[in-house]
Amino acid sequence: MIILNKAVLLLLWMYKNGVSPYLPNSCRFTPSCSEYSRLAFTKYPFFKAFFLSVWRILRCNPFSKGGYDPLK
Amino acid sequence: MVSKSDDASPTESKSTVETVDKESSAKETVQSKVKVSKVRGDIKLDENIVLENDKIKLVFSNKGGQLIGAYLKGYSKDLSGDGSLNLLAGKALSVSFDQDDYQNYLFDYELSENSLKFIGDKYEKIFVLNTDYTLSFELRVAGKKFNYYQISMGDGIAETELHVKGKNRDYGSAAYVENSLENETMSSFDEKPDVYEGDASFIAVYNKYFALGVRKLGFENVVRSEFFVINDNPSANFRIQESKDNFSHKFRVYLGPVLVQDLQAMGGGFEKISDKTWSFLNWLSKFFIKILRFIHNLIPNYGIAIIIFAFLLKIILYPLTHKMFESTQKMQEIQPMIAEIQSKYKNDKVKMNNELRMVYKNYGVNPLGGCLPLLLQIPIFIALYPALKYSIALRQQPFVGWIVDLSAPDPYYILPILMGIFMYVQQKFTMASSGDLAKMTDQQKAMQSTQKMMMYGMPVFMVFIFRDFPSGLVLYWAVFNLLSTVQQIYIKKRFAKK
Numbered sequence: 001m002i003i004l005n006k007a008v009l010l011l012l013w014m015y016k017n018g019v020s021p022y023l024p025n026s027c028r029f030t031p032s033c034s035e036y037s038r039l040a041f042t043k044y045p046f047f048k049a050f051f052l053s054v055w056r057i058l059r060c061n062p063f064s065k066g067g068y069d070p071l072k
Numbered sequence: 073m074v075s076k077s078d079d080a081s082p083t084e085s086k087s088t089v090e091t092v093d094k095e096s097s098a099k100e101t102v103q104s105k106v107k108v109s110k111v112r113g114d115i116k117l118d119e120n121i122v123l124e125n126d127k128i129k130l131v132f133s134n135k136g137g138q139l140i141g142a143y144l145k146g147y148s149k150d151l152s153g154d155g156s157l158n159l160l161a162g163k164a165l166s167v168s169f170d171q172d173d174y175q176n177y178l179f180d181y182e183l184s185e186n187s188l189k190f191i192g193d194k195y196e197k198i199f200v201l202n203t204d205y206t207l208s209f210e211l212r213v214a215g216k217k218f219n220y221y222q223i224s225m226g227d228g229i230a231e232t233e234l235h236v237k238g239k240n241r242d243y244g245s246a247a248y249v250e251n252s253l254e255n256e257t258m259s260s261f262d263e264k265p266d267v268y269e270g271d272a273s274f275i276a277v278y279n280k281y282f283a284l285g286v287r288k289l290g291f292e293n294v295v296r297s298e299f300f301v302i303n304d305n306p307s308a309n310f311r312i313q314e315s316k317d318n319f320s321h322k323f324r325v326y327l328g329p330v331l332v333q334d335l336q337a338m339g340g341g342f343e344k345i346s347d348k349t350w351s352f353l354n355w356l357s358k359f360f361i362k363i364l365r366f367i368h369n370l371i372p373n374y375g376i377a378i379i380i381f382a383f384l385l386k387i388i389l390y391p392l393t394h395k396m397f398e399s400t401q402k403m404q405e406i407q408p409m410i411a412e413i414q415s416k417y418k419n420d421k422v423k424m425n426n427e428l429r430m431v432y433k434n435y436g437v438n439p440l441g442g443c444l445p446l447l448l449q450i451p452i453f454i455a456l457y458p459a460l461k462y463s464i465a466l467r468q469q470p471f472v473g474w475i476v477d478l479s480a481p482d483p484y485y486i487l488p489i490l491m492g493i494f495m496y497v498q499q500k501f502t503m504a505s506s507g508d509l510a511k512m513t514d515q516q517k518a519m520q521s522t523q524k525m526m527m528y529g530m531p532v533f534m535v536f537i538f539r540d541f542p543s544g545l546v547l548y549w550a551v552f553n554l555l556s557t558v559q560q561i562y563i564k565k566r567f568a569k570k
């Protein structure tokens with residue numbers, strides 16, 4: 001599990017530094033979805049972190065109010 | 073006749089020899105340690121038995137009763153357009169019974185206009201050429217004892233391209249076993265053949281643009297499919313269990329381009345071998361190819377068609393990305409405010425949230441945006457990649473000047489380098505304007521230095537990755553990045569005016 005989390009964290013690092021800079025800043029939340037996922041995968045076991053991240057991304061849509069939404 | 077091919081395989085030995093006398097026929101058999109019975113010694117080696125239609129010319133040899141050349145008239149290996157592309161690497165469609173492969177057996181044969189019958193040892197192989205890329209094949213056995221017989225793709229499919237890059241990922245074998253497609257590229261082949269047990273309805277070997285396959289028709293014997301590599305080309309065997317000693321089995325053979333409308337002539341879902349991405353994205357990929365073909369019908373240059381396509385996609389995604397770019401701009405403007413609120417209400421999360429909401433609300437950030445809409449664009453690009461990389465439509469299609477083949481890499485790396493430059497410029501505009509270094513936290517400073525490094529690193533990395541990609545794909549990315557950059561400059565200007 002720890003290895004899986006590390007792998008996801010590496011992917012997130014690659015996204016944040018290599019991909020994200022080419023995309024417009026679109027997240028409705030603070031912290032952003034990728035930062036939120038990073039915190040989740042640092043703090044929680046894989047499945048919980050995965051579920052939290054997916055749920056956050058699903059909420060990050062044009063119908064959501066957005067705003068400050070820290071990891072619990 | 074056959075000599076146009078530059079394929080160096082030994083079986084293609086200048087086979088214009090229509091008549092070989094008894095002595096040389098005997099010599100041939102001695103050389104290849106075989107079993108042509110003395111009684112049958114009067115059968116002459118003939119390696120120029122031809123079946124031909126508008127689309128293909130098939131050359132058979134009565135030695136082994138097999139195919140030794142399959143020339144596609146509409147395609148050429150180089151840009152000469154001489155229609156001499158041979159999709160076989162050597163021999164194919166031999167039939168072996170148990171361990172006996174009859175590779176050197178000299179068959180008697182009867183040839184008529186579109187059909188060919190090889191008469192062997194208690195069995196016959198009958199080939200009938202249809203009007204498309206398919207060949208009907210019937211195996212008739214009378215009074216022969218064995219456990220199984222095996223149809224082989226022999227030496228497999230040839231390298232039909234002048235530029236072969238990443239062959240292991242583009243060439244492979246496929247079999248439709250027990251209602252699911254087993255598709256393996258050479259990169260996942262092992263030393264030993266990969267074996268699939270179970271009733272298979274067809275097997276095929278393919279390269280980037282062409283395929284060779286056999287589908288069995290109307291019988292359900294237990295079969296076994298094997299994928300293997302021979303002389304660095306993918307090949308496959310189709311083994312069929314049959315205990316009867318009198319039967320007739322029918323097959324359909326495909327020898328042609330990986331093009332859905334042609335593959336469909338095979339029936340039985342044979343066109344699935346053209347699927348290059350995840351099953352839920354293949355329709356999108358094929359839809360993109362249709363659009364490209366449609367544009368090409370109006371303007372007969374695929375390079376221009378790709379540029380128009382990039383414009384179209386940018387326009388379709390415009391409402392989405394435009395709002396996003398706008399909000400990026402706004403976010404940059406209100407960033408100091410947010411930082412201030414965040415530090416002011418460090419210990420009161422509820423209050424901070426409310427304050428932040430107010431700021432977001434007042435500045436109307438993100439009316440259309442969100443991470444979900446952004447992620448939804450990813451499948452579009454995933455589907456586009458195989459469309460531009462594997463579509464035979466782009467094969468040997470010129471664009472302008474130095475780009476003579478959109479399916480081949482840019483020989484001078486001009487397009488990849490242009491793409492890298494556009495990427496760099498784009499990022500320079502997207503990146504938060506360095507603004508007030510003094511006001512930044514240490515973390516923000518660290519982030520910016522990583523970003524700076526990436527700003528130079530990523531384009532260089534991408535040029536490196538894209539240098540061997542088909543120039544059509546690189547052209548698309550270069551144009552798309554250029555359009556994104558223009559969009560950003562436009563938004564920047566508009567905000568500057570306000």
